[in-house]
Amino acid sequence: MQKKILEFTNILRKSGIRVSTAEAIDAFHSLDELSIEDRGIFRDALRTTMVKRGEDVPAYDELFELFWSGFYDTLRQAFGQATQGLEALGMDLEQLMQRLAELLRASGGELGDLSELARALLTADLNALEQLIREAAEQAGTGRIENFLQVGFYSRRTLDQMGLEGARDELRDLAARLEAAGLSAEEAQALQRLLEGLLEAARRSVRSYTERELQKQNHDYMEKFRRETLLEKSFYHLSEDEIRRMREVVERLAQRIKNVLSIRRRRLRRGKLDLHQTLRRNMSHGGIPFELVFKQRKKNRPKLVILCDVSSSVANVSRFMLQFMYTLQGAFTKIRCFVFVAELGEVTDLFQTGEISDSIEQALDGGGVINVYTRSNFGYAFHSFWQNHLAAIDNKTTVLILGDARNNYNDPRAWCLREIHTKAKNVVWLNPENPSAWGFGDSVMDRYLPHCDLAEECRNLRQLSAMVDRLIL
Amino acid sequence: MFDSVEKVRESLAAQGYICDAKIATVVFLANRLEKPVLVEGPAGVGKTELAKVVAAATGRSLIRLQCYEGLDEAKALYEWEYSKQLLYTQILKEKFTAVMAGATTIREAAEKVGKEDSVFFSHHFIVPRPLLKAITSPEPTLLLVDEVDKSDPEFEAFLLEVLSDYQVSVPELGTIRATRRPLVFLTSNNARELSDALKRRCLHLFIDYPSAELEQRILDTKVPEADKRLVEDLVAMMQRLRQLDLKKVPSISETLDWARALLALNATELSEDLVNQTFSVILKYEGDVRKAQGELSKLLQRKAAEAEAQAPSRAAAPSPGAVKKGALH
Numbered sequence: 001m002q003k004k005i006l007e008f009t010n011i012l013r014k015s016g017i018r019v020s021t022a023e024a025i026d027a028f029h030s031l032d033e034l035s036i037e038d039r040g041i042f043r044d045a046l047r048t049t050m051v052k053r054g055e056d057v058p059a060y061d062e063l064f065e066l067f068w069s070g071f072y073d074t075l076r077q078a079f080g081q082a083t084q085g086l087e088a089l090g091m092d093l094e095q096l097m098q099r100l101a102e103l104l105r106a107s108g109g110e111l112g113d114l115s116e117l118a119r120a121l122l123t124a125d126l127n128a129l130e131q132l133i134r135e136a137a138e139q140a141g142t143g144r145i146e147n148f149l150q151v152g153f154y155s156r157r158t159l160d161q162m163g164l165e166g167a168r169d170e171l172r173d174l175a176a177r178l179e180a181a182g183l184s185a186e187e188a189q190a191l192q193r194l195l196e197g198l199l200e201a202a203r204r205s206v207r208s209y210t211e212r213e214l215q216k217q218n219h220d221y222m223e224k225f226r227r228e229t230l231l232e233k234s235f236y237h238l239s240e241d242e243i244r245r246m247r248e249v250v251e252r253l254a255q256r257i258k259n260v261l262s263i264r265r266r267r268l269r270r271g272k273l274d275l276h277q278t279l280r281r282n283m284s285h286g287g288i289p290f291e292l293v294f295k296q297r298k299k300n301r302p303k304l305v306i307l308c309d310v311s312s313s314v315a316n317v318s319r320f321m322l323q324f325m326y327t328l329q330g331a332f333t334k335i336r337c338f339v340f341v342a343e344l345g346e347v348t349d350l351f352q353t354g355e356i357s358d359s360i361e362q363a364l365d366g367g368g369v370i371n372v373y374t375r376s377n378f379g380y381a382f383h384s385f386w387q388n389h390l391a392a393i394d395n396k397t398t399v400l401i402l403g404d405a406r407n408n409y410n411d412p413r414a415w416c417l418r419e420i421h422t423k424a425k426n427v428v429w430l431n432p433e434n435p436s437a438w439g440f441g442d443s444v445m446d447r448y449l450p451h452c453d454l455a456e457e458c459r460n461l462r463q464l465s466a467m468v469d470r471l472i473l
Numbered sequence: 474m475f476d477s478v479e480k481v482r483e484s485l486a487a488q489g490y491i492c493d494a495k496i497a498t499v500v501f502l503a504n505r506l507e508k509p510v511l512v513e514g515p516a517g518v519g520k521t522e523l524a525k526v527v528a529a530a531t532g533r534s535l536i537r538l539q540c541y542e543g544l545d546e547a548k549a550l551y552e553w554e555y556s557k558q559l560l561y562t563q564i565l566k567e568k569f570t571a572v573m574a575g576a577t578t579i580r581e582a583a584e585k586v587g588k589e590d591s592v593f594f595s596h597h598f599i600v601p602r603p604l605l606k607a608i609t610s611p612e613p614t615l616l617l618v619d620e621v622d623k624s625d626p627e628f629e630a631f632l633l634e635v636l637s638d639y640q641v642s643v644p645e646l647g648t649i650r651a652t653r654r655p656l657v658f659l660t661s662n663n664a665r666e667l668s669d670a671l672k673r674r675c676l677h678l679f680i681d682y683p684s685a686e687l688e689q690r691i692l693d694t695k696v697p698e699a700d701k702r703l704v705e706d707l708v709a710m711m712q713r714l715r716q717l718d719l720k721k722v723p724s725i726s727e728t729l730d731w732a733r734a735l736l737a738l739n740a741t742e743l744s745e746d747l748v749n750q751t752f753s754v755i756l757k758y759e760g761d762v763r764k765a766q767g768e769l770s771k772l773l774q775r776k777a778a779e780a781e782a783q784a785p786s787r788a789a790a791p792s793p794g795a796v797k798k799g800a801l802h
Contacts (some may be wrong), residue, residue, distance in 0.1 A: 044498040052672040
């Protein structure tokens with residue numbers, strides 16, 4: 001039992017639930033205090049001592065179900081099917097077994113002559129079978145299974161290790177002997193049916209055991225795999241499903257950044273000794289400074305102005321960047337958001353009310369302020385911003401521009417960006433294109449580059465989250 | 474004290490706290506293993522309530538420490554009462570002169586005073602705050618550290634010593650060990666991630682929103698005067714609301730408030746007007762109220778449909794419309 005629990009702990013660790021040795025010891029202590037019979041209590045006891053994060057709870061529950069099996073139930077099901085065949089012939093298993101036992105004794109043999117496996121199969125001793133399968137699987141090295149293609153291989157090895165072929169031969173011999181000893185034709189047929197059913201059930205059980213092992217060892221594997229590739233996926237070609245999954249990943253990343261942010265912020269709070277406040281605080285102690293008061297450092301939150309190109313080529317970058325920024329709203333004193341293709345319009349109100357995801361979709365659609373079905377014209381958009389909204393920028397503002405700078409050979413009007421740059425604290429440009437393409441064709445990125453403090457490629461989620469890190473932290 | 478998980482459940486129920494097996498198991502283990510319990514979960518599911526109820530059930534006195542940002546050692550552990558020390562110094566001035574009368578050099582005088590300095594840093598002048606109180610209390614106590622995620626990470630360092638060894642080190646007095654180990658409950662709203670060292674020392678309990686059955690039982694226990702139909706409608710409504718994507722999901726305490734509010738309005742079942750009037754009890758954001766209104770109309774429609782299905786006799790009566798038709802022709 002101890003070994004099993006340690007094994008379980010290892011499985012948990014493999015799927016990313018961190019269980020320390022001390023926690024495992026606690027788990028053992030807790031089992032000392034409780035009766036293990038109730039599965040629910042057992043599960044709760046292990047969970048409370050080994051799983052310390054809310055997000056790990058669903059994974060734990062799944063692994064618990066997988067590990068503390070229902071393998072016994074699987075066996076019962078498989079062997080139940082084997083004996084069902086008998087009923088079709090109108091024979092009762094009990095009767096048949098009794099008859100066999102009689103005949104066997106009469107012919108001078110004993111059931112004990114058979115090998116362990118053969119005996120277990122014949123009497124459908126599920127406990128013994130479970131034991132045999134487990135041992136054989138361990139010896140066959142099933143714990144090392146890694147992917148689905150290996151299931152057949154490991155099943156066969158387990159069967160070999162168990163000696164199923166040998167058992168089959170033994171049972172056939174036994175059948176032959178019994179027939180010779182006077183089994184009726186019906187009974188012989190029933191016996192034949194039964195034996196075949198049992199062997200088949202054994203094979204199937206071993207296979208399902210191997211599959212379970214695979215699931216146990218690789219619980220998190222597929223999930224991790226999918227997550228990794230999502231981070232690398234280029235924003236350009238995303239299906240609906242991928243967009244949805246990315247949204248979840250972005251949500252989680254944003255949450256993590258939020259946590260780090262709150263810790264960082266707190267540490268920066270203490271400034272120099274505030275003499276006046278210290279003396280005032282210590283009046284009751286006669287002015288002796290028992291308690292020290294420090295100056296509060298002023299909060300350093302920047303203002304953010306986002307200029308989003310919502311033409312189709314850049315839509316996905318804009319979508320996820322907006323999601324990041326609005327989830328991390330707490331990090332900024334104020335966020336103002338503008339969308340443009342050629343015209344430029346403010347969509348800040350969309351985000352005041354309503355859901356973040358809905359607002360983002362609406363904003364990407366033009367937000368009711370611009371026409372998205374035109375060709376990109378960055379020059380026009382920047383000019384429009386300079387004319388109407390320059391007041392939104394002051395020396396604490398960070399201006400974030402998302403776009404590919406493909407201007408369709410219009411006038412870039414880089415001077416507008418220069419004006420913006422002069423006024424703002426910094427200007428950050430996120431371009432989904434590779435830097436080697438900047439300035440080629442109708443891209444006027446090279447004209448805008450001198451007026452940007454930071455210009456980065458932002459083609460996939462990994463780069464995007466790195467950028468967000470830099471902007472915020 | 475608690476012999477089995479079932480006993481725990483019963484004693485908690487006797488105090489008016491209905492819970493499921495999971496919570497009872499953790500309380501049982503915490504009692505037996507003498508380990509602290511970290512209770513996490515959304516706001517309003519009864520984390521603080523659990524601690525209070527366990528204190529009442531086990532006959533321990535409750536010592537509560539409410540955490541906030543900037544909570545430091547002085548407020549949580551202990552503080553020296555400086556004003557008292559100064560006062561005593563003033564009052565005992567004459568005694569001081571008497572003690573130092575025999576000394577001829579400064580060194581002698583200092584040594585003489587030095588022999589007495591343990592007076593000024595003794596138990597007289599220490600103001601015990603909740604953590605120290607819990608350790609040194611002669612009667613059995615339950616220490617509730619509420620909203621530990623609101624405190625600073627530095628604060629967790631003080632907690633660690635208390636939680637693992639149930640002792641406090643005061644530099645001047647030495648280590649003060651607990652005469653009797655308190656039961657410790659920590660609650661967290663998950664606003665930030667707690668340090669692993671803290672989590673490792675605790676048993677973890679995650680309380681989620683209750684299931685429909687549990688919620689019904691809680692309502693039956695806490696608001697027994699409410700009508701059966703009303704309770705069922707309430708529970709159904711709340712379970713649906715929790716599925717929605719709301720800014721602040723209402724939890725069991727909101728359900729109880731709502732039940733009491735509706736009771737005060739003498740309601741026997743949910744109707745559209747009633748709900749619209751009382752929405753502010755359970756939903757605290759405008760956006761949430763709007764979203765929930767859609768749900769409400771759906772639920773009431775379904776109720777109406779069920780009511781009709783259960784009253785087929787009404788359908789048998791001839792409708793006035795048919796009569797009118799006949800009259801026209």
